[in-house]
Amino acid sequence: MSVVTRFAPSPTGYLHVGGARTALYSWLYAQRMGGEFVLRIEDTDLERSTPEAIDAIMQGMEWLGLKWDHGPYYQTKRFDRYKELVQQLVEEDKAYKCYCSHERVEKLREQQMEKGEKPRYDGKCRDAEEQEGPFVIRFKNPDDGVVVIDDLIRGKIEIANTELDDLIIQRTDGSPTYNFCVVVDDWDMKMTHVIRGEDHINNTPRQINILKALNAPIPVYAHVSMILGDDGKKLSKRHGAVSVMQYRDDGYLPEALLNYLVRLGWSHGDQEIFTLEEMKSLFSLEGVSKSASAFNTEKLNWINQHYIKESDPEHVAEHLAWHFADQSINTENGPALSKVVSIQADRVKTLKEMAEISRYFYEDYSEFDEKAAKKHLRPVAKQPLETVKAKFAALADWNAEAIHTAINTTAEELEVGMGKVGMPLRVAVTGAGNSPSLDVTIELIKKEDVLTRIDKALAFIAEREQQA
Numbered sequence: 001m002s003v004v005t006r007f008a009p010s011p012t013g014y015l016h017v018g019g020a021r022t023a024l025y026s027w028l029y030a031q032r033m034g035g036e037f038v039l040r041i042e043d044t045d046l047e048r049s050t051p052e053a054i055d056a057i058m059q060g061m062e063w064l065g066l067k068w069d070h071g072p073y074y075q076t077k078r079f080d081r082y083k084e085l086v087q088q089l090v091e092e093d094k095a096y097k098c099y100c101s102h103e104r105v106e107k108l109r110e111q112q113m114e115k116g117e118k119p120r121y122d123g124k125c126r127d128a129e130e131q132e133g134p135f136v137i138r139f140k141n142p143d144d145g146v147v148v149i150d151d152l153i154r155g156k157i158e159i160a161n162t163e164l165d166d167l168i169i170q171r172t173d174g175s176p177t178y179n180f181c182v183v184v185d186d187w188d189m190k191m192t193h194v195i196r197g198e199d200h201i202n203n204t205p206r207q208i209n210i211l212k213a214l215n216a217p218i219p220v221y222a223h224v225s226m227i228l229g230d231d232g233k234k235l236s237k238r239h240g241a242v243s244v245m246q247y248r249d250d251g252y253l254p255e256a257l258l259n260y261l262v263r264l265g266w267s268h269g270d271q272e273i274f275t276l277e278e279m280k281s282l283f284s285l286e287g288v289s290k291s292a293s294a295f296n297t298e299k300l301n302w303i304n305q306h307y308i309k310e311s312d313p314e315h316v317a318e319h320l321a322w323h324f325a326d327q328s329i330n331t332e333n334g335p336a337l338s339k340v341v342s343i344q345a346d347r348v349k350t351l352k353e354m355a356e357i358s359r360y361f362y363e364d365y366s367e368f369d370e371k372a373a374k375k376h377l378r379p380v381a382k383q384p385l386e387t388v389k390a391k392f393a394a395l396a397d398w399n400a401e402a403i404h405t406a407i408n409t410t411a412e413e414l415e416v417g418m419g420k421v422g423m424p425l426r427v428a429v430t431g432a433g434n435s436p437s438l439d440v441t442i443e444l445i446k447k448e449d450v451l452t453r454i455d456k457a458l459a460f461i462a463e464r465e466q467q468a
């Protein structure tokens with residue numbers, strides 16, 4: 001039997017990192033088993049589902065590279081199928097019309113609560129005659145016995161049928177309810193493994209009973225634990241970014257987020273870094289932890305930094321391009337992005353930062369960093385800057401080695417330390433006091449731009465002299 005898993009989001013917002021982790025586990029499990037992965041949009045809640053949310057979820061999945069083999073299927077397009085099966089259950093006496101008014105059900109509920117009982121429908125209409133007037137359809141839950149779930153993550157779970165009541169599967173307006181749609185879809189879409197958040201664990205026994213009533217095979221279930229914030233509460237916006245696309249915007253590589261998410265709740269020895277290929281070949285549901293996991297941004301940063309440093313610069317550059325565009329930096333007339341990646345990789349934690357600190361490769365800075373200018377663009381810097389500028393101007397080949405020699409010989413000729421040339425030059429070229437090694441930095445900027453920027457620094461020094 002070939003494995004089929006699914007991700008079944010309700011499109012009511014962005015793709016949450018918790019949802020993304022569930023999707024990742026389902027996807028990886030299918031990959032590992034040579035199976036298939038289905039994307040199903042659970043959009044039956046017409047008031048809360050939006051097309052924007054559907055787009056946002058798919059965008060998140062695509063950015064993470066979680067490709068689905070089938071779908072997206074939309075539950076709203078499958079209403080005929082749900083109705084057909086509701087009808088079948090009614091005909092087989094496994095479901096029934098319930099004419100109880102909302103008031104009656106509410107009153108029953110209140111009475112049960114007062115007595116300290118768990119509220120449940122009392123089955124009054126199980127044997128009711130056909131009547132006029134509005135009705136819902138309820139599933140006839142078995143009265144006795146237990147439902148056993150052999151959860152691949154949580155182990156054996158048993159629920160007595162006396163704990164469950166006759167669930168509404170079709171509302172008064174004829175629309176099917178959530179649990180029923182999930183059951184029919186899991187069956188029709190040939191799900192072998194249902195991997196989902198533990199918040200659905202209460203639905204599972206009900207769904208299993210309905211599957212049994214339909215004579216459908218029961219999939220294997222695996223309920224993944226929650227992700228918590230650093231205060232031990234369920235991860236939410238209060239803790240920082242929770243939307244997958246926000247992580248893109250904040251400068252994370254998709255593979256870093258995937259690596260972080262796979263480890264958040266799953267382990268394989270003490271290995272931290274997993275290539276996608278490793279994840280696909282090593283992932284197992286047995287290795288998924290039962291306990292909740294706490295989101296740790298520092299660790300995510302560490303993993304992101306690892307991927308920025310260790311990945312092929314060409315690959316990182318493809319993602320960096322998005323950030324340059326996002327920061328309105330036009331990179332058309334500057335160095336290849338991969339070169340910038342090569343020299344900036346170990347200076348940043350995120351690609352957003354990398355774009356921020358690399359602006360000077362593509363455009364002149366608008367003003368000097370105040371502190372750096374104050375310290376390094378002083379009258380004593382005038383001669384070193386003029387000398388190095390003349391040497392730069394005379395260079396036939398604009399490369400790091402020649403640039404390096406020009407800086408060195410300037411220091412030698414003027415009998416000053418390298419820093420006396422290097423620091424003013426750095427501020428002149430980059431606008432600030434931090435950059436990678438000067439020769440490789442300057443090599444990436446056009447010669448005429450470097451000369452213009454040195455002039456700008458000299459003008460700044462002159463102006464300062466005048467003011468003094």
Ligand code: GLU
Pocket residue numbers: 007008009010042182195196197200
């Ligand atoms: N639509 C549900 C959700 O977004 C998931 C249902 C399921 O996986 O069975 O929470």
